[in-house]
Structure formats: structure tokens, C-alpha cells
Amino acid sequence: MRIWLRLDSRQRWSFQAEPEGEEQMRPPTSALARLWQRLLAEYHHARGAIETTERMAWIRALLRKLEARVDPSESLLRRMRTAAEIVLLHPDSLSAPLVRRRFFRFLRRRARAHARGVVLNALLLPVTAAMAILPGPNVFFAWNAYRLIAHLLAWRGARRVLRQECPVHVHAEEEIITGSVSHQLHAEGT
Numbered sequence: 001m002r003i004w005l006r007l008d009s010r011q012r013w014s015f016q017a018e019p020e021g022e023e024q025m026r027p028p029t030s031a032l033a034r035l036w037q038r039l040l041a042e043y044h045h046a047r048g049a050i051e052t053t054e055r056m057a058w059i060r061a062l063l064r065k066l067e068a069r070v071d072p073s074e075s076l077l078r079r080m081r082t083a084a085e086i087v088l089l090h091p092d093s094l095s096a097p098l099v100r101r102r103f104f105r106f107l108r109r110r111a112r113a114h115a116r117g118v119v120l121n122a123l124l125l126p127v128t129a130a131m132a133i134l135p136g137p138n139v140f141f142a143w144n145a146y147r148l149i150a151h152l153l154a155w156r157g158a159r160r161v162l163r164q165e166c167p168v169h170v171h172a173e174e175e176i177i178t179g180s181v182s183h184q185l186h187a188e189g190t
Contacts, residue, residue, distance in 0.1 A: 001083035003076065004173075005090040005099055013102060015088075017076045033081075036149050043146060059139070066143065074150060077110055080157035080166065088170045096170040103170075104162065111158035117151035 002018045050056045050063065080086065090099040121144055128141040160166055 001079060001085070002087045002089060003103075005088065005094070005103075007091065013106075015073065015076060015103065015106060017079060032149070032152070036153060039146055039149060070150075071110070071113070073106075073110060074114075074154045077107075077114070077154035077157040078150070080161050081153060083166055086161065086166055086168045088168060089173045090170065092172045094172075096172070100168065100170050103168070107158045107162050111155055111162060114151045114155035114158065118148065118155060121145075121148035121151060 004016050006014050006016055008014070047063070050059050088099060088103055090096070124144050125141075125148065128144040131140045161168065
């Protein structure tokens with residue numbers, strides 16, 4: 001799995017992964033991963049219905065507000081659960097040890113935040129389940145269960161890398177470009 005370190009105009013660091021379609025997707029093996037896949041499929045199905053029905057405009061607006069609050073690095077952390085290795089690419093101007101330290105600090109902060117999210121959503125499950133007495137679909141329970149599983153998967157991904165169960169290789173972007181060009185030249189020359 002490739003992860004790029006990006007610096008914005010204010011020199012803030014962010015880590016971005018390649019899009020999910022570029023890496024090979026393995027079938028889910030654990031019960032939690034299968035549940036996540038099923039929940040995600042149901043979410044996309046319901047989201048399609050909400051997006052196409054005009055009467056559901058208020059739900060659409062609520063979902064957009066809730067999704068805006070989701071941490072953008074969450075999908076990166078979830079995907080780390082199944083990565084064979086992580087290749088961390090950074091600008092040439094930064095040293096590899098510095099990038100590695102900042103990446104692991106980022107993982108520790110995100111792991112703590114997702115652990116708090118797991119506890120909070122687990123505590124809210126009985127409350128949101130009790131809302132089933134209200135007429136209509138129990139959107140509160142569904143969103144809470146979705147967020148609980150998302151936090152749990154992101155926490156597990158971060159913990160897996162922090163426990164060094166997945167090797168992390170740090171390279172400057174120029175090294176990768178130069179290495180691949182020289183490799184191509186060498187292959188064409190022989």
C-alpha cells in the first residue's frame with residue numbers, strides 16, 4: 001500500500017493513500033470484515049435511494065452533515081488492516097527518520113481518537129436501539145452501528161502498524177521516480 005505525505009501551503013502534513021481501486025482488494029476473511037462489507041453495501045443501496053427521492057431531502061442534508069464530520073484519514077487506517085506492506089513516500093526536502101516519526105505519531109493520535117469513538121458508540125448502542133419504538137426506520141441505530149464498526153476497523157488498522165505487524169518503508173519520491181526510470185532504462189538496454 002502506498003501512502004504519500006503531502007504538505008499544504010501552510011506546511012501542514014497529511015497522509016494520503018492511493019485510491020482503493022488501484023490495489024488488489026482481497027475478499028473479507030473475518031466476521032467483522034464481512035459484516036462491514038454487508039453494512040457498506042446496504043449503506044450504498046440506501047444512499048442511492050435517498051439521493052434519488054426528493055422527499056428525502058432532509059435526510060440527505062443530515063447525512064452530508066454527518067459525513068462531513070468523519071475524519072478523512074479513516075479509510076486509510078481501515079485499509080491498513082489488510083496491507084502486506086506500507087511504502088511511505090515523502091518530498092526530498094524531508095528526512096526519512098523525521099517522516100517515519102511523524103507518521104507513527106499520526107497513527108498513535110488517530111488510534112487514540114478511534115478508541116474513544118469505539119467506546120462512545122458502544123455506550124450509545126442501547127440508547128439508539130431503544131429508539132426502535134419510534135415509527136419508521138431506526139436511522140439513529142444504523143448510523144451508530146456504522147460508526148462503531150468504522151471506528152473499530154480504523155483502530156485495528158492503526159494498531160496493526162504500530163505493533164509493527166506490517167513493515168513500513170520510507171522513501172523520497174525522487175528515489176522512486178529515479179529508481180523506476182533507471183530500472184526501465186536498464187530493462188530496455190538489455
